[in-house]
Structures are given as C-alpha cells and as structure tokens.
Amino acid sequence: MVGGSKWSKAKMALGLKLNMCLYVPRTIEDAPVVASPSPPPPQPSARRFSDAVSLSPTPPRNSDYDRVQMPTTPTPSSSGLLLPKHSSKSSKKTCAICLASMKPGHGHAIFTAECSHTFHFHCITSNVKHGKQSCPVCRVNWKEIPFQSPTTNISQGRVRRNHASCPQNDAWTTDQRLLPPPRVDINRHFSSIFHTTEPDIFDDDELTNDQPSVTDKTSTSNDLTIGHSTGLIEVKTYPEFSAVPKSVCHSNFTVLIHLKAPVSYGLQHSGICEGGLPLASHTCRAPVDLVTLLDVSGSMAGTKLALLKRAMGFVIQNLGPSDRLSVIAFSSTARRLFPLCKMTGNGRLEALHAVNSLSASGGTNIAQGLRKAEKVMTERKWRNPVSSIILFSDGQDTYTVIRPNDGNTCTANSSLLPVSMHLNDASSLHIPVHAFGFGADHDAVSMHSISESSGGTFSFIEAESVIQDAFAQCIGGLLSVVVQELHVEVECINPMLHLSSIKSGSYKNSLASDERKGIIEVGDLYAEEERDFLVTLDIPVNGSNDEMSLLKIRCIYKDPISKVLVTLNAANDVKIQRPIVTGTIAISMEVDKQRNRLQSAEAIAEARVAAERGDLASAVSVLENCRRKLSETVSAQAGDRLCVLLDAELREMQERMTNLHVYETSGRAYVLSGLSSHSWQRATARGDSTHSMSQAYLTPSMVDMVNQSQTMLFGGPSPRSPTRPTQSFPARPQPR
Known part of the structure; x- marks a missing residue:
C-alpha cells in the first residue's frame, strides 16, 4: 500500500507538470484544447518546415484536405509565427505529423516505427528526407529509416512520380517539392527582425548561375533565330490610308507601327538547361533578380497580412532555381529579411519561413523601403539579366510624404523614389x-508616381481576395522577358517628308534636328507582348510618281540570354499609292482602333484633372463625350473588341466619379491604374481584375500564371473562371 501511494503521488506530480503547456487557439477543424499530456515539440527544423509549407500553394498530401478549410487568418504566436497543432489526439488513429486520420483503406500507406508510433508513410518519408532520423513523438533514434524511392522524373524543380509503376493513391501521385535541409539559423527570432544588425554593404547576394553569353556581337537579319528565342520581333506597319491623290496634300498622316515580341524561350532543342533540368521538361528563360517591398504596418494586421503571406508563397513557389529573391519588410522603418538568394529548394524554404514569420505593427515608411531596395540592387555583386522591384502597401507614407497642391501625379511625392531609380536620370x-496599392486608404497618387518615374506599372487591388492574382499577373510577365533594351528607329525615305510627331505614351521618344528620323526607347518586352506606336507626318503634293515610299523601320535590341545585340530591319517599307484620282478609300481599321485607344487615354487624364479639382460633373462629362465619339468610329461600329473594352472602362470610371467619397476611396486609384496600363501598354490589376481593360494587355504567360493562381485550392471559394488575354491587335474572331 505504501508503494502504491508513492506511485500515485508521482503520477499526480507528473500530470501537473505535463499540464503546464501551450494553449492552442481555435481553428476551423478543432476547438481550443489544452494539450495534456503533450508530446515533445518537433525539432526546430521540422517546425520551420511546417510553417513554411503553410504558405505554399501545394496542398497537404492527405485525403481529408478537401474538407478542411484554411483559417481566415493564421494563428499568431508572440513571435508572429504560425503555431503547429499538437494535442492529445496524437494516437494510432491520428498521424502525429499531419494530424489527419490514419484509418485503413483510405488510400494512405501506414508506417509503424520500431518505437511503436504510427504515421502516414508519405508524412514520415518527407520528414526523413529533411534529415530527421528519429521519431518526432518520442525522439528515439531509428535503426531502420523509411525511404520512398519510386521511379522519378525531374521536372521544374519537383519530383514527379511515375504513375505507370506506382500504386494509384495520392501518396504516390502527388508532386513533392525537392527541399534540402534548411540552413536557417534556428536561434533567429523573426519577431525582432527590425532590431537585428544588417551589414553595411549589401554585397552578400548569392552567386548567380553561369549563363551562356556572347558579348560584343551583332546579328543583322530579317528572319533569324538567335540565342534561345523562338524568333525575332514581329514588325508590321499600317498607313492610315492606302492611297493619297497626287494633287492632294495630307496633314498629320498617321502610320501605325505594330510590334510583337517572340514567344518565350522554348523547347526547340535537346540538352541541359539551368538547374540541370532537361529541356524537354523545362523552359529556358532569362533568370530574374526580384526585390519585394512588403508593408507590415499596423493596418496590415489580420486577414490582409495573412493573404499577403499567401500571395508571397505563390511567388516563391513559382520562382525558378536561377531566380533570386530578396524581401524587404517596412513599417516605421525598413529591414531586409534576407539577401538576394536563389530560389532553390533550400532558398524557398528560407524565404517562406521569413515571410511567414512577419507580424504587423507601426507606421508606414515607404521611402525608407525604397532606399533599402535601391541599396540591394546597387550593391549586389552579381546580376541576373532581368531585375525588378515589387512594392505593396495599403497606406500612406507617414514620414516623408509631401502633398502636391495641384494633384499632378508627375510631380507628387518625388522624394519617395531615390534619384538613381528615376527612369530619366542619366x-x-x-x-x-x-x-x-491595396484598399481604400493607400496613397494612389504616390504609388502611381513611383511606378511611372521608374518605368513600372501601378495596380489597384480593391479586394483582399485578388492580392495573389495581382502578384501572379506581374510575375507571369517578369518571368517571360525575351527582349531587352529595345530601340525602334523610324526614318523618312522620301526626301520631301518630315516627321510631325511620335505618340508613344510613357516611352521616351526623340526626333532628330532635321525631323527626318525618330527613336522610341521601348526597353523590355515580355513574351508575345505587343506595342503600338503612331507616327504622324505631312504628305505633300507629288505629281511625279504613282507610288511614294514613306518610312523604314529598324529595331535594335538585346537577347537577355545570349546577350547578342540584334538589328532587325522591317521586311517592307511603308508605302502608299499616289493615283491621279481616287474613289472612296477606307481608313485602316488597325490605325482607327489604336487612335481610339490614345484618345480614350487622353480623355481619362483630362477627367482626372477635373476630378482632382472637385468638379466631378465635368469629369463625367468628358468621359461621356469620349464614349460618344468612340461609338461613331468605324472600328467601334464594326464591333472591335478593343473598342468594346474601352467603352466598358470609360463607363466604369464614370460610375467611380459619381460622388467625392466614391472617387477618393476607389475612383482615383482605378483611374491611375488605367492610365498606367495605357501609357506602358502593359496589364495592371484593377478593381477585381475581372472586367474592362484590366485584361486588355495580358500576355499568354500572364494568363497562365493567373489561371494557376485562381485554380489553386486553399480550402476557400470555388475556383474562379479562368482569365483569357485580350490582345489589342490583331482582332481575334469571337466564338459564337
């Protein structure tokens, strides 16, 4: 009896100690419980892996996933990390790793370790793959290690199981990411990330992969495939009219120059591409250096930060092993979370963990975040061919903003962007x-000014649910750059001709002193991206010839992979007929609809100026007049899709100018995003990104990435209708 009494007291003392553990808040799948007793916590590396995977678009590999919903916001801990769930439910009926049921016959192989603890086979093999050789429950070192080794095919950084030789259950048919053991510092506390010491010089970026390069070479051809590109830029020209009578002069005669970039780097030949992947299963492209500036001020707390983390998880998941990413978080101050690192399995794990560890607090210091991004880009030791910065904010800079008196976007808050990042700076x-810009409280004027001054685009994210889609659209373009440093040269052929103007939106253009030659600085093009420029000149009376040559076009650009400089002369010069007498000559449909696009953009800019003065009635009137004129054009009457989208966009802007409150909360940002899209002829996210001109400049690579984002299952709403591109030229027949 004495021995039994002592044993009872020991059990009671032990039980009290085991009850002193962490409280796990409620999630959708289980109520709050006190873990009593709780198994020992997982090793730090295992916990980091769990946290990182929570950001990944790849769903957990268990049959119960489809009926388990993601929580609205992550469960925060004091350090901002997502807490793993450990409870008394860990038993032979529940896998201690994924906490899902382990009932026999549910399509999962079950592994019973020598210590008698039981797990899903795919869960424990994943655990072992990351260096764990002991039981995650009792920590007993195993002598026999479970190992999954079916036939594999390497494809885009993942292990894809050979379905022909593997059992047909989800443990074998699901893609598994190649994630090597993490090299994250296990003692690092990300909640205090803003108080850690940074190096004085950001030259600690990871070495880029060696890229094949051919320097100081020039290729000149009209039909030549170079580097890894599948073709050259496509150049088409369209005169406003095909003929002008000899005895007639025509002022401001318009010629359309239409450019289309080649398709993305292709699977044209066999061999080994970056990352050692076979070209048959991997598309070679120009690797990217990407810096993301994330607003983590106090206003981002809750669902907004959770969705931002998920969107960043999507970005990280879709960057390739040669792409490098650096993340800068800013609130009252700014901090680089990690240097430019390649998004290999190890790099992705670090990036996911760092992003997932963020918490929201403090003010908004956009200017310091931009200075930090500039420092990363200028002090890096190595450079990938493509470089870009993504800035996300839901508020106004509370430290350095200087409001303009006239509401002029071009002059607003220029102090936010470092001088060296201005596009026009030498x-x-x-x-x-x-x-x-996210939500109703962000500073659309400043954000638009930053993007316009640097050569980027401004997107307006109105709803939380489209943050990821907006990021997907952007990286879909960045990961498909096929042309860099493009210059378009326009030169008059006939000695009687002179250029009047070049309408190129925000792209810088210049005319020679004799006005016989002009240059348009286009820069980078995404795969299959299109550009349209209108050149005007005066056609004089000419009674000597039956035909007049007007212009010749030449494109000079660099292939981002091979570094070859390409000079491409358009196959045909621009010519018109000069008959003695002409009948009725129809205007070129292509010229007409591009003129409609420019006139719509001018009307939007004019309406915005009126709205900033508070004269919303005049602003609405300007847009209404533009819609009326648009409807009278030949392309609109022919049902051209671009004209239909322009009309829908103008109507949407009218609705967002009905009163001052609506304009200030959403109208201004919607208008500025539209102006950004038209001026660069590049897709921007706008509103809910499902209607109007928000889809007009989409490229196939953008569409693919957005569709991938929209069809990812996170336990949320049903997948949305896939996005499709609406290319402005040429018009595509619509299905009946």
Whole structure:
C-alpha cells in the first residue's frame, strides 16, 4: 500500500507538470484544447518546415484536405509565427505529423516505427528526407529509416512520380517539392527582425548561375533565330490610308507601327538547361533578380497580412532555381529579411519561413523601403539579366510624404523614389518598380508616381481576395522577358517628308534636328507582348510618281540570354499609292482602333484633372463625350473588341466619379491604374481584375500564371473562371 501511494503521488506530480503547456487557439477543424499530456515539440527544423509549407500553394498530401478549410487568418504566436497543432489526439488513429486520420483503406500507406508510433508513410518519408532520423513523438533514434524511392522524373524543380509503376493513391501521385535541409539559423527570432544588425554593404547576394553569353556581337537579319528565342520581333506597319491623290496634300498622316515580341524561350532543342533540368521538361528563360517591398504596418494586421503571406508563397513557389529573391519588410522603418538568394529548394524554404514569420505593427515608411531596395540592387555583386522591384502597401507614407497642391501625379511625392531609380536620370538603375496599392486608404497618387518615374506599372487591388492574382499577373510577365533594351528607329525615305510627331505614351521618344528620323526607347518586352506606336507626318503634293515610299523601320535590341545585340530591319517599307484620282478609300481599321485607344487615354487624364479639382460633373462629362465619339468610329461600329473594352472602362470610371467619397476611396486609384496600363501598354490589376481593360494587355504567360493562381485550392471559394488575354491587335474572331 505504501508503494502504491508513492506511485500515485508521482503520477499526480507528473500530470501537473505535463499540464503546464501551450494553449492552442481555435481553428476551423478543432476547438481550443489544452494539450495534456503533450508530446515533445518537433525539432526546430521540422517546425520551420511546417510553417513554411503553410504558405505554399501545394496542398497537404492527405485525403481529408478537401474538407478542411484554411483559417481566415493564421494563428499568431508572440513571435508572429504560425503555431503547429499538437494535442492529445496524437494516437494510432491520428498521424502525429499531419494530424489527419490514419484509418485503413483510405488510400494512405501506414508506417509503424520500431518505437511503436504510427504515421502516414508519405508524412514520415518527407520528414526523413529533411534529415530527421528519429521519431518526432518520442525522439528515439531509428535503426531502420523509411525511404520512398519510386521511379522519378525531374521536372521544374519537383519530383514527379511515375504513375505507370506506382500504386494509384495520392501518396504516390502527388508532386513533392525537392527541399534540402534548411540552413536557417534556428536561434533567429523573426519577431525582432527590425532590431537585428544588417551589414553595411549589401554585397552578400548569392552567386548567380553561369549563363551562356556572347558579348560584343551583332546579328543583322530579317528572319533569324538567335540565342534561345523562338524568333525575332514581329514588325508590321499600317498607313492610315492606302492611297493619297497626287494633287492632294495630307496633314498629320498617321502610320501605325505594330510590334510583337517572340514567344518565350522554348523547347526547340535537346540538352541541359539551368538547374540541370532537361529541356524537354523545362523552359529556358532569362533568370530574374526580384526585390519585394512588403508593408507590415499596423493596418496590415489580420486577414490582409495573412493573404499577403499567401500571395508571397505563390511567388516563391513559382520562382525558378536561377531566380533570386530578396524581401524587404517596412513599417516605421525598413529591414531586409534576407539577401538576394536563389530560389532553390533550400532558398524557398528560407524565404517562406521569413515571410511567414512577419507580424504587423507601426507606421508606414515607404521611402525608407525604397532606399533599402535601391541599396540591394546597387550593391549586389552579381546580376541576373532581368531585375525588378515589387512594392505593396495599403497606406500612406507617414514620414516623408509631401502633398502636391495641384494633384499632378508627375510631380507628387518625388522624394519617395531615390534619384538613381528615376527612369530619366542619366545614371538610372533602369529597374522598374511595380507598385500595388491595396484598399481604400493607400496613397494612389504616390504609388502611381513611383511606378511611372521608374518605368513600372501601378495596380489597384480593391479586394483582399485578388492580392495573389495581382502578384501572379506581374510575375507571369517578369518571368517571360525575351527582349531587352529595345530601340525602334523610324526614318523618312522620301526626301520631301518630315516627321510631325511620335505618340508613344510613357516611352521616351526623340526626333532628330532635321525631323527626318525618330527613336522610341521601348526597353523590355515580355513574351508575345505587343506595342503600338503612331507616327504622324505631312504628305505633300507629288505629281511625279504613282507610288511614294514613306518610312523604314529598324529595331535594335538585346537577347537577355545570349546577350547578342540584334538589328532587325522591317521586311517592307511603308508605302502608299499616289493615283491621279481616287474613289472612296477606307481608313485602316488597325490605325482607327489604336487612335481610339490614345484618345480614350487622353480623355481619362483630362477627367482626372477635373476630378482632382472637385468638379466631378465635368469629369463625367468628358468621359461621356469620349464614349460618344468612340461609338461613331468605324472600328467601334464594326464591333472591335478593343473598342468594346474601352467603352466598358470609360463607363466604369464614370460610375467611380459619381460622388467625392466614391472617387477618393476607389475612383482615383482605378483611374491611375488605367492610365498606367495605357501609357506602358502593359496589364495592371484593377478593381477585381475581372472586367474592362484590366485584361486588355495580358500576355499568354500572364494568363497562365493567373489561371494557376485562381485554380489553386486553399480550402476557400470555388475556383474562379479562368482569365483569357485580350490582345489589342490583331482582332481575334469571337466564338459564337
């Protein structure tokens, strides 16, 4: 009896100690419980892996996933990390790793370790793959290690199981990411990330992969495949009219120059591409250096920060092993979370963990975040061919903002963007900042000014649910750059001709002193991206010839992979007929609809100026007049899709100018995003990104990435309808 009494007291003392553990808040799948007794916590590396995977678009590999919903916001801990769930439910009926049921016959192989603890086979093999050789429950070292080794095919950084030789259950048919053991410092506390010491010089970026390069070579051809590209830029020209009578002069005669970039780097030949992957299963492209500036001020707390983390998880998941990423978080101050690192399995794990560890607090210091991004880009030791910055904020800079009196976007808050990042600066980095303004409280004027001054785009994210789609659209373009440093030269052929103007939106253009030659500085093009420029000149009376040659076009650009400089002369010069007498000659449909696009953009800019003065009635009137004129054009009457989208966009802007409150909360940002899209002829996210001109400049690579984002299952709403591109030229027949 005495021995039994002592044993009872020991059990009671032990039980009290085991009850002193962590409280796990409620999630959708289980109520709050006190873990009593709780198994020992997982090793630090295992916990980091769990946290990182929570950001990944790849769903957990268990049959119960489809009926388990993601929580609205992550469960925060004092350090901002997502807490792993450990409870008394860990038993032979529940896998201690994924906490899902282990009932026999549910399509999962079950592994019973020598210590008698039981797990899903795919869960424990994943655990072992990351260096764990002991039981995650009792920590007993195993002599026999479970190992999954079916036939594999390497494809885009993942292990894809050979379905022909593997059992048909989800443990074998699910893709598994190649994630080597993490090299994250296990003692690092990300909640205090803003108080850690940074190096004085950001030259600690990871070495880029060696890229094949051919320097100081020039290729000149009209039909030549170079480097890894599948073709050259496509150049088409369209005169406003095909003929002008000899006895007639025509002022401001318009010629359309239409450019289309080649398709993305292709699977044209066999061999080994970056990362040692076979070209048959991997598309070679120009690797990217990407810096993301994330607003983690106090207003981002809750769902907004959770969705931002998920969106960043999507970005990290879709960057390749040669792409490098650096993340800068800013609130009252700014901090680089990690240097430019390649997004290999190890790099992804670090990036996911760092992003997932963020918490929201403090003010908003956009200017310091931009200075930090500039420092990363200027002091890096190595450079990938493509460089870009993504800025995301839901608020206004509370430290350095200087409000303009006239509401002029071009002059607003220029102090936020470092001088070296201005596109027109002689020593400019030429690194575009793609700005994303979120919600009703962000400073759309500043964000638009930052993007416009740097050569980037401004997107307006109105709803929380489209943050990831907006990021997907942006990186879909950045990961498909096929042309760099493009210059378009326009030269008059006939000695009687002179250029009047070049309408190129925000792209810088210049005319020679004799006005016989002009240059358009286009810069980078995404795969299959299109550009349209209108050149005007005066056609004089000419009674000597039956035909007049007007212009010749030449494109000079660099292939981002091979570094070959390409000079491409358009196959045909621009010519018109000069008959003695002509009948009725129809205007070129292509010229007409591009003129409609420019006139719509001018009307939007005019309406915005009126709205900033508070004269919303005049602003609405300007847009209404533009819609009326648009409807009278030949392309609109022919049902051209671009004209239909322009009309829908103008109507949407009218609705967002009905009163001052609506304009200030959403109208201004919607208008500025539209102006950004038209001026660069590049897709921007706008509103809910499902209608109007938000889809007009989408490229196939953007569409693919957005569709991938929209069809990812996170336990949320049903997948949305896939996005499709609406290329402005040429018009595509619509399905009946």
